[in-house]
Amino acid sequence: MQDSFDVTTIVFLALAVFVIWRLRSVLGQKTGHERPPIDPFTRRETADPARPGANGADNVVRLPSAGIDRPAAPPASTPPADRWAGVAEPNSAVARGLDEIAKAEPDFDARGFVEGAKAAYEMIVTAFAQGDRETLKNLLSRDVFDGFERAIADRESRGEKAETTFVSIDKAELVSVETRNRVAQVSVRFLSKLITATRDASGKVIDGNPETVVDVTDVWTFARTLGSRDPNWQLVATEAGQ
Template structure:
């Protein structure tokens, strides 16, 4: 049996209304379920992290056994205000006796070169003493040439050449330089000579071509006293003192 056109239209409208109601009911059901799961607060929610807020702490990170906490940086105490130190009563104190000929010669050097410091000179003389003894043992002619006056250099080189002709080797090692004491000072025609007495402990050994010991000992520390004289022309641009004389003290 065929439905008339009006009946078919009414039937389609009824069908659409039923589907609309079903979809609406389904949407309401889904909304209610989602709200029951996501829309409630338990009181334990973590507030959002704001990296630009000073009042919001960074969320805690899980601890790791590979991280070692650094100690807090100690607070440095405030620097003490500088205290003016009183100048020494005597310029050459600890170097030369007041009123002595040595002190007078040092005064003459300081008159020509106001920046002269006797203590600084003794520090440099100590260093030069160690360098020269070590360079002589090693046969280092280049190092010796800048530290020795020509006649002293020639004597050192001659001794090195004699040792080499015998195919001997020398080893010298300082244990300590215990004393570097100013013993004499002379100034003549703007040329100064300062004599220093060195007291040191030294291990020195000379070996033959076969390695056998021919002088000294590799295991014995010897007490050595040397008296060396250094010289330079005052008032010149060359600040270097050179060794001009050596002697072994008795």
């Protein structure tokens, strides 16, 4: 991605054991028209005052009914091979990874996760361009936030401003799903169209083009401890995709 959007070139290898996605929401669908950032956290079912982030500023990709602990119910029958249709190919590594998550949390909604991830992607990209540290702090793990904050501070020290406009998110697909020591890590490849530009202190465009739509590919990784009372997924890594 261009310098005006260098957030996607930063790779964060540290995985917080305390995990989120809303990066999605995260993880909304795009129509190709500019509009305000989407709040990916509206998928929550009920607010629990005792839960961190219950004041509405949490970074949440809600798994259906994931806010309470419950023993995993034994499967009544072998899940169908196409249970992840539209998200993963039958018997693929991604499908097997989703099966592992579903064993720990039978209510896991892979399609909802992808939609949430798309919303989180837009929100985080927009917040980074605007230098909105408060929004980023609520969406990122500490290590990832520190990296984003340094990039924003460097840009501000030069008197530069980044401009990013979403045109569309054309595709969001799961490319890797792994579970280690009860921590699930889900990587999502985003294919999007953006308008990006960086201006110097005088307002002159020094990178990008405010009139040109560019194709962007990014891979973001979200993680969460399965079985945790915390339904949040955290963004733990970003990289420019191929």
